[in-house]
Amino acid sequence: MQFVKVKLSTTLSNLRDLVGNQNIEQILNINSLKRVPNIGQQIARAADNIASTSADVSLDYKKSTLNRATSDSDVFEHLALMGESGWKVYKSTNSLPNTLRIPDTITLPLSEDIIGNNTRISDEVYERAMSSLNVPPHSIDPSIFNTYDNKKRTQIIEGTSRDYKNIFQFFKIPWGNMSIYSSIADEAKDFPVYPEEISDNARASYTQMPELIYQYEPWQLYTSSGPRANTYTFLFHRDMWTGDHRDGKANELIRFCMANCYPEYNGSAVNSSLVTLYMNGQLLIRGVLTDVAVTWDGPLGLDGYYLVCKLQLNIVEVSPYPLNYWSMMNKPLIG
Numbered sequence: 001m002q003f004v005k006v007k008l009s010t011t012l013s014n015l016r017d018l019v020g021n022q023n024i025e026q027i028l029n030i031n032s033l034k035r036v037p038n039i040g041q042q043i044a045r046a047a048d049n050i051a052s053t054s055a056d057v058s059l060d061y062k063k064s065t066l067n068r069a070t071s072d073s074d075v076f077e078h079l080a081l082m083g084e085s086g087w088k089v090y091k092s093t094n095s096l097p098n099t100l101r102i103p104d105t106i107t108l109p110l111s112e113d114i115i116g117n118n119t120r121i122s123d124e125v126y127e128r129a130m131s132s133l134n135v136p137p138h139s140i141d142p143s144i145f146n147t148y149d150n151k152k153r154t155q156i157i158e159g160t161s162r163d164y165k166n167i168f169q170f171f172k173i174p175w176g177n178m179s180i181y182s183s184i185a186d187e188a189k190d191f192p193v194y195p196e197e198i199s200d201n202a203r204a205s206y207t208q209m210p211e212l213i214y215q216y217e218p219w220q221l222y223t224s225s226g227p228r229a230n231t232y233t234f235l236f237h238r239d240m241w242t243g244d245h246r247d248g249k250a251n252e253l254i255r256f257c258m259a260n261c262y263p264e265y266n267g268s269a270v271n272s273s274l275v276t277l278y279m280n281g282q283l284l285i286r287g288v289l290t291d292v293a294v295t296w297d298g299p300l301g302l303d304g305y306y307l308v309c310k311l312q313l314n315i316v317e318v319s320p321y322p323l324n325y326w327s328m329m330n331k332p333l334i335g
Contacts, residue, residue: 001075002108002116003099010040015100018113023106030177030281031093031100043098050092051085059138062087064242066129068175073121080129080140094176103280104174173240177280180257180313184264184273189256192240194279199231202328228317230285232277237298238307245301250309257313260289274318282334287317 004018004027012035016024028035036042069076078096086097095101099115108114128144178191203226209219241249260273277284291314298308321327 001069001072001104002102002106002114003075003078003096004102004108005099005113005115006040006043007098008040008044012037012039015039019102019106019108023102023108026103026106027100030103031095032281033100043100046093047085047089047097050089054088054092056084057087057091059133061091062138063130063133065090066133067242068173070121070126071118072116073119073125074115074117076121076126076129077145078115080145081142101176104177179278181276181278182256182260182273183275184260184271185256187256188278189253191234191236191253193234193236195232196235197231197233201228201230202226226317226323227287227319228285229290230315230317232313232315234311234313236309236311238301238309245307246303254292254294254309254311257289257292257311261292275315277313277315279334282332283320284334285315285317286320287315290314290316 004015006015012024015027019027033039033042066076066079069079075096079090082090082097089095089097093101096115102108102116110117125144129140132138132140132144173192174194175190175192178194179188180191181188205223205225206220207223209221236250238245238250241247260275263273264271272288274286275289276286291312293312293314295310295312296306296308297310298306301307
């Protein structure tokens, strides 16, 4: 993973010079930014709002995030030394404070403005960092990153508990790139995979005029279009969160999706949930979740239950803007 540093004074032109004109649009999209001249100010305002309104980040989230960052010592160090405000920003945006996340499809040359060196963190530094995090006040001493070791690293998993905890450094889990947001919970959950299959559709309804004399075909009268009713199929393993299928993370995602099929009662008011599915920072669909289907398969885990899950979501779109011929023509590939 890579991040590009951004200052308060950074402009769109400065950013284009750093990342290349061919990459600017994709980077803005994945970071949910508008194309404005003062990019640095836009990022700073968003970060200040997140830091002042978001709840503190749990210790478990910090540990799991650091475990996923062990393949990049540069990113690991920045994460480890963040304060609480920095963690709030990272959890909300999947970007380090004062940076923009670079999509995995883009690799920028290393420079002083790029965070992410693709060099694995040493075992000694990792162990000291995680040990410090487990002890109150749950902070990491910056001095541990001033030590280095010169041991040659093997490229295979040796089966130790250390390797088991960090097995996902060898796989690209798209954390933050595929998520579902609930309007009732005001919370989003990440998927550890992209959809295996997406069934998208567009449809229109017509009625026929009564038969007219000498008319070969009946006249078709337009009545309505839509709504889109899409199906998204995800296939994942319960070990894909932390390496331990007993962590309950897969169940959290499944129950989160199922809960959005039910309303919230507030006295006589019945509030139904709107969900939004995001893919690579772009809105895929927004609407009501009408069906959640779960199919279990694979071997049994240590807790005696199946490890492989096929999760299927049916979402009926509630479009955030009016749809017509030209708005559909101008829609991007994703969405």
